Amino acid sequence: MTRPLQDLLVLDLTHVLAGPFASLTLGDLGARVIKVERPGTGDDTRAFPPFKDGASAYFAAINHGKQSIALDLKAEADRAIFDNLLGRADILLENFRPGVMEKLGYGWETLHARHPALIYGAVSGFGHTGPDAHRPAYDMVVQARGGVMSITGEAGREPVRVGASIGDILAGMYLVQGVLAAVIDRARTGNGRKVDVAMLDSLLATLEHAVAITTATGTPPEPSGARHPSITPFETFHAADGLFVIAAGNDALFARLCDVLGLPLARDPRFATNPARCDNARTLKRLIEAITLDRPKSHWIERLEAAGVPTGPIQNVAEVLHDHQILARNMVVDVLDAQGQPAFVAAGNPIKMSGIADPMSRAPAPALDGDRAAILDWLQKGVNTV
């Protein structure tokens, strides 16, 4: 089976989320990932609940398909193994605090001199440069400092965090982009590069609309609950049995929405244009809900979809995992145990490629140091026996 990154070896010193999420994607695209863990406890997330038969479901979801070797990078024998691995790796990933790799004798300058073609990908809270480079960060700190909390939640109430750890996730995704670009660059130049991605930078890079508003008007946007700040109607509405979403992003869609609801509003000057609808959003919401409250969500979603108006349910995560489109796209996969039996469930690979298999299961998440013998054997023989 051909896979796009099948020729790449990733040596992965990362732990917790941002880095392991990056190497998960590289692995799903075909790279071989060797996870180098701290002896004794390994990646912190091995101890994160929930557990199943003593193994962390969280660790499994983000580390399936990787190999594990435990190395003490301060001990000579293990450093020799690590040096040997470095000589074979295409990409080294780490998410230590800036400076840790230098203290270990594996800083970028040293590595680049020894292994000029090695690509070095680092992800950290604030990056490897700037006054706050050395400060510790977690997702929560970056969501707060990076501005996304200030635009998420209800106006007039305290800010809330995004329920997914997007501070880590976005940085891990930029790290993947950076190291893949460096692989393409290396094909031309023969040289590896250091890729330095900060969680804080990554979050800012994705604020799009809020940055444009702030810089053009001087006033930062406030949270707007379940509404889009500048498109109407583009929010949640009450049906007889709960909330659902309508996103009528332009005048034509608004006219179709009015048709479905039997509301003669498409030419009403209060609602004829998007700016007018934004000015009268509260009135419009009530006029729409006066209709939608009479019937269940499914009634409205079916009719609006038939009319081509973007709409849908608000699903909890259990519902998402049973969504017929998600299942049809093979977006829920089994993570196998060492016996080849399904042990955990994880999200599938969202990058679907022609001519590339999209398997319905994943190789197990590794036991700590579980691939040591195979990796050492491979290093000695120069043959991939695993």
Next chain:
Amino acid sequence: MTRPLQDLLVLDLTHVLAGPFASLTLGDLGARVIKVERPGTGDDTRAFPPFKDGASAYFAAINHGKQSIALDLKAEADRAIFDNLLGRADILLENFRPGVMEKLGYGWETLHARHPALIYGAVSGFGHTGPDAHRPAYDMVVQARGGVMSITGEAGREPVRVGASIGDILAGMYLVQGVLAAVIDRARTGNGRKVDVAMLDSLLATLEHAVAITTATGTPPEPSGARHPSITPFETFHAADGLFVIAAGNDALFARLCDVLGLPLARDPRFATNPARCDNARTLKRLIEAITLDRPKSHWIERLEAAGVPTGPIQNVAEVLHDHQILARNMVVDVLDAQGQPAFVAAGNPIKMSGIADPMSRAPAPALDGDRAAILDWLQKGVNTV
């Protein structure tokens, strides 16, 4: 100046956000991006507020550095130009509804037969396969159906959307990963591939913790406001002058936090371990705030940082754009106008690479069809005159 993707030509049919955000990243990494727009109005976002001197700040923030040519893909003369461009492009991007490219005669099968090395990247709401492939989607629909709204907001209140359009953003980022992986794959096989990314799939792929909890326990998580659902203390706290964040992710950090606050809680059985702290989170929050309410945020942030406890302010977007670390990382750049003067402000490139320039300004966003003459000249002469 060398740039990692300098040899790549991206032919970009995308509009609004997910696709243009992907080609923005490819451009920031050095690819030449030719934006092919609908004659007359072009990309919808050219009409999105806010405006400055009649130009959309939103459009500029996401389309700087690209070239524009307006082509009617149903008109013979323009199709000939497009065919010519296809013969030179490495990557074609589109975010039409599935089926539109086939109707235009530019479906993947046709293109792949004519241009076997061309990489075709598509991003859509629900993907090119599955029962809902043809349904329309906006970010709001995907955030609702994809589960992130169900875990964002306050418990017991209506769900809220994430303030940034992460339904589009995440899909655009996966599209970049996919096409870069396809470029690497092509170097080995000589063949282009179709990359098919769905907004709904992309959102699910980033829910990490929520997926693990749901599949391991059978119960989907609920929104938890500004708190992390399974780490304590990892949330907002009131100081004398407002809210700030403390993220003490393990016992050692909690002990340091207690030291700074003068709270003798590190060995208190109610708070000695993370599970205990989660069970007693409401009590702990009050004990901490009984101390933090007496002094301003800056007092606590300074002391906690000195002790190595992750902490920080909750910044609005204006504050983020003036954050000293953000500025030190060159994460706020000028977008120039045609006269070379700063016209707009945009987020910088979060992928920092050794040996690659990280300029403080960006080439202008193109006028609609503004590069037609230069592009036609280049096609005729076979020389890049732009």
